[in-house]
Amino acid sequence: MEKQLKDLLPIMGLEQDCILSKKGDITLVFSVRLPEIFTISNEGYESLHQAFIKAIRVLPKYTIFHKQDWFTKGAYLGDFQKESSGFLDRTSERYFNERPYLEHHCYIMLTKKPEDQKPASSLFSSLIRKTIVPAQTLSEQAVQDFKDCAGQFKRLLEDCGFLQLQQLKATDISSNPHSVGLLERYLNLETNPSNKIIHDISLREQIYIGKNQLQCFTLSDATGLPAFCGSRINYDKYCTDKTKFSIGFAAPLGLLLPCNHLYNQFIFIDDGAKTIKKLESKKLRLQSLAAYSRENAIARDATNDFLNEAISEQRLPVKAHFNIIAWADNLDEQQELKNKVSSGMAQLDAVCKEETVGAPQIYWAGLPGNESDFPMNDCFDSFVPQACCFLNFETNYRDSTSPVGMRLGDRLTGKPVHVDISDEPINKGIITNRNKFILGPSGSGKSFFTNHMLRTYYEQGTHIVLVDVGHSYKGLCDLVDGYYFTYEEKNPIRFNPFYIGGSLQPDTEKKESIKTLLLALWKKDDEPFTRSEYVAVSNALQGYYEWMENENRKIGKENRPIKNTETGFVCFNSFYEYVKNDFALQLEKEGVQEKDFDLSNFLYVLRPYYKGGEFDYLLNATENFDLLEERFIVFELDNIKDHPILFPVVTIIIMEVFISKMRKLKGIRKIILIEEAWKAIAREGMAEYIKYLFKTVRKFFGEAIVVTQEVEDIISSPVVKQAIINNSDCKILLDQSKYQNKFDQIQELLGLTEKEKALVLSVNKANDPGKKYKEVFISLGGTHSKVYRTEVSKEEYYAYSTEESEKLKVHHYAERYGSIGKGIQAIVQEEKNKEDAKK
Incomplete structure (x- = not known):
């Protein structure tokens, strides 16, 4: 009833x-x-x-x-x-x-x-x-x-x-x-x-x-x-x-x-x-x-x-x-x-x-x-x-309420989760800086994860500077139409550090960065410069821009940004000519002694960077020199990381580019990510810069990220111990199963808790065989730690892939179809057609 x-x-x-x-x-x-x-x-x-x-x-x-x-x-x-x-x-x-x-x-x-x-x-x-x-x-x-x-x-x-x-x-x-x-x-x-x-x-x-x-x-x-x-x-x-x-x-x-x-x-x-x-x-x-x-x-x-x-x-x-x-x-x-x-x-x-x-x-x-x-x-x-004891204590992963962040996957099912590892933890007091330290051996999905993270940040308006060794970000750079600097015999890397955009005169920071570059070109790492030499270089630089401004005035370009003159483009070539001619006369007139500033030695050492010299391309670029407003820049250093002349110069220019962004772009997020190149940078006397960067970048709405793959690197490098790790509140680790027998060293160095150790060593232990993904461990301030899936669509996979055969395939299809985006879509469609045909 x-x-x-x-x-x-x-x-x-x-x-x-x-x-x-x-x-x-x-x-x-x-x-x-x-x-x-x-x-x-x-x-x-x-x-x-x-x-x-x-x-x-x-x-x-x-x-x-x-x-x-x-x-x-x-x-x-x-x-x-x-x-x-x-x-x-x-x-x-x-x-x-x-x-x-x-x-x-x-x-x-x-x-x-x-x-x-x-x-x-x-x-x-x-x-x-x-x-x-x-x-x-x-x-x-x-x-x-x-x-x-x-x-x-x-x-x-x-x-x-x-x-x-x-x-x-x-x-x-x-x-x-x-x-x-x-x-x-x-x-x-x-x-x-x-x-x-x-x-x-x-x-x-x-x-x-x-x-x-x-x-x-x-x-x-x-x-x-x-x-x-x-x-x-x-x-x-x-x-x-x-x-x-x-x-x-x-x-x-x-x-x-x-x-x-x-x-x-x-x-x-x-x-x-x-x-x-x-x-x-x-x-x-x-x-x-x-x-x-x-x-x-x-x-x-x-x-x-x-x-x-x-x-x-x-x-x-x-x-x-x-x-x-x-x-x-x-x-x-x-x-x-x-x-x-x-x-x-x-x-x-x-x-x-x-x-x-x-x-x-x-x-x-x-x-x-x-x-x-x-x-x-x-x-x-x-x-x-x-x-x-029989009460249920746990629930699902939750989405962050922050408008910024990236998409990762819930560990149980792969359901998309919105994760903010930058702003929300700062606002909640979980961390005090946005810096990140990423550790993962080869094949663990490290570059894949960083590609995914950087693409998300880029689409949210972030300015990104990448220092890479290994061409891991070429596909992403092409996809977002960024600047990709690399060294090739037919198309060598080139810059113009003298370019000052819409200004009539360089600001103090620009002057200091150019002076640092000139002194690095002139002196060896272990060769100090005197106070009088520093003053002479400063006067030469000041005089050069005044001279360029006068040249502009002569041809009717008064009160306009310094760009072209009858003498030539603003670059190292015109600076060299000014020092050789006008500044030499000024020194002679002032009676400056050779012991105080050896002009002949200065010009002789810097001659290879002047037109006709071995490296005349390096500092005389006529395009891609306005890097302040460019939002995605990759410096690929694989071919020059062991070059005794090019590498130090390039690293100084990179640092100048990011510091300029850091200080001039107000209210805009800035990220500098240094891949394996950080080891070479540290060797070339840039350790102090890295320390300065990690301690200061947070004040300018910036993030410094270092990526490494070898355990020995972080254990042996004092730069990593003292500067990077201590000032990186966000630590990201990928599959460490290779190092589980010596993970105690890593745990002590990174300050991981026993729970975090268990989380790290559980990464990729029981992945769903029906899905293709890698897991990633993220620790915020040592108090909030989780493991997520990095799972993406096939189109994203090809955009991020670092496999040589897949990168070449994407490159060929991009040439055939007119863009990397259309090329990737064509590859995925072909694969789908093959799968449908098998069914």
């Missing part, structure tokens, strides 16, 4: 954001923000565990603690409406569109029962009683007292630093014209608040809600519980010989259980003294029957041990029950549910019990506000510490 839900619903109404039941119960509902999975240390789990113990102990007698975790299948929906700055964004949205994952919502319900209410059982559930009459009317003072206790409960949980609780308003609990409330969502198993669809509920042989068939599995019998429980267990997939990877004790029943399910956790707090008294009576009965049955003797001893622990350690005896309500709407998955749930419980060393006859009453008691209707014969006696 069909019944109307309104006739059976045990909820009387909502008052002051509380659920009032027809039995006189009052229930407060909190939404809970849990810590993210795989991010909590052993100490963190214990802290969480103790927080719940303390919080539950402040609740008054006849209170029910009900924690309900919703895990429902969802799919990532790509945002195809946003204005994308490039085709890679669109391909990424298409690639991740409909990526399945488990959505998680967590609620805590605190129910205060009337003290004279009789306990419910399977035989006396409100679901099968004809009438429901309130046992007593709650006074206003009683309600306020309960709210005060709930406030203390909330404060104790939040004080541990891992949880955030927010009391639900009446509009969130009950449905309204715009959204579905918690009560209706439970009755219809609806996770989308905007879906207002009402389903039939069938409680005959099986529980059906609409097309979904429900199955109920319980931990309700002490004989089926694990012999030992705690706040955490080892997650074998991520463990190594050197480290043990921890997850919450109940995690196998949470996010690690891949199906639609509710995990209900009940703890019933009754009168402790009465409970002890009942157990004493039970012990006496068992004592009298112990001689007739070994089972009675064992039960007597267990009851006695329970009473001894309760009294000696002042434990609070409670009743507990834990159940999983899983569902599916197709037959194949329904048959798999039992296997999945029993496997999850087996990881806890617990026995899975499938409820059949009592399943409707258990489901009905899970309705928020109806906790007091739970059948108490399906509970077991326990203490609060043991009961709290």
Whole structure:
């Protein structure tokens, strides 16, 4: 016979954001923000565990603690409406569109029962009683007292630093014209608040809600519980010989259980003294029957041990029950549910019990506000510490609310996660600078990750200067139409450090950088210059720009930026001619002695950079010299990293370019990334510059990033130890499995915690074989650490790839189709056509 839900619903109404039941119960509902999975240390789990113990102990007698975790299948929906700055964004949205994952919502319900209410059982559930009459009317003072206790409960949980609780308003609990409330969502198993669809509920042989068939599995019998429980267990997939990877004790029943399910956790707090008294009576009965049955003797001893622990350690005896309500709407998955749930419980060393006859009453008691209707014969006696071990502590990775950042993948499913490792951590006080240190051996995906990170930052308006060895960023540079400086015999690298853009005269910093360059060209690394030589070079530079300005004035270009004159373009050539002619006459007129400034030696040493000299191309560029406004610049130093003349000159120019951006571009993010070239730069006397850069760049909205692949490099280099690591609050490590036997050195050097060590060594340990990706570990300030997937679309893959054959293929297709973007699209389309043909 069909019944109307309104006739059976045990909820009387909502008052002051509380659920009032027809039995006189009052229930407060909190939404809970849990810590993210795989991010909590052993100490963190214990802290969480103790927080719940303390919080539950402040609740008054006849209170029910009900924690309900919703895990429902969802799919990532790509945002195809946003204005994308490039085709890679669109391909990424298409690639991740409909990526399945488990959505998680967590609620805590605190129910205060009337003290004279009789306990419910399977035989006396409100679901099968004809009438429901309130046992007593709650006074206003009683309600306020309960709210005060709930406030203390909330404060104790939040004080541990891992949880955030927010009391639900009446509009969130009950449905309204715009959204579905918690009560209706439970009755219809609806996770989308905007879906207002009402389903039939069938409680005959099986529980059906609409097309979904429900199955109920319980931990309700002490004989089926694990012999030992705690706040955490080892997650074998991520463990190594050197480290043990921890997850919450109940995690196998949470996010690690891949199906639609509710995990209900009940703890019933009754009168402790009465409970002890009942157990004493039970012990006496068992004592009298112990001689007739070994089972009675064992039960007597267990009851006695329970009473001894309760009294000696002042434990609070409670009743507990834990159940999983899983569902599916197709037959194949329904048959798999039992296997999945029993496997999850087996990881806890617990026995899975499938409820059949009592399943409707258990489901009905899970309705928020109806906790007091739970059948108490399906509970077991326990203490609060043991009961709290079975609480779920973890949730999914969360998106950053910051507008800047990059897309990475959730470790469990690869669902896209927006991650900000620059601004949000600064604003929250997690880090004090945006500098980053990236460590990853060859083949670990290091260059792939940095390509992905830099492309994202570039599309958010960042100015990027890259110092590379190995052509890892050629594809990305071509894609964003940046400047790519490299040395080739037919097209050697060239600059114009004398160019000053729209200015009439160079500023102080420009002068200093040019003076540093000239002195570096003139003197050896171990050859100091005198004060008089420094003054002479300064005067020569000052006189040169005044001379150029006069030349402009002569040809009618007064008050215009210095560019061309009849003498020539602003460059080293015209500077050399000025020094050789006009400045030489000035020195002679002033009577400057050769011992103070040897002009002949100066001109002789710098002659190779003047026209006709061996390196006349280097400082006389006539294009690509306005680098201040160029947003993506790559300096590829592979062919000159060992050149005794070119390399020092190029590095000085690079530093001048970035410092100019750093100081002149106000309110714009600047990034300098130094790949393996940092080792050569340090050798060439640039260590002090790197130290200065890492300590100062944060003041100018900048980030300095160093990338290296060898462990020995970071251990042996004092530059890395003293400057880079100490001033890089963000540390990014890729697969370190090659170094796990000597990882202690890296851990000590980088200041990693034991939890971070376990995270690093778990990278790529259990990757999904059906997906192509690499994992990356990111530590912020040593306090916030996670492992993410670096998973991208095929188009992004070809844009970032450092494989020689793939780079050549992209280059050939770019020439054929007119641009690198069109070339990549053609490659991907060809591969798709081949795959379709095979099918």
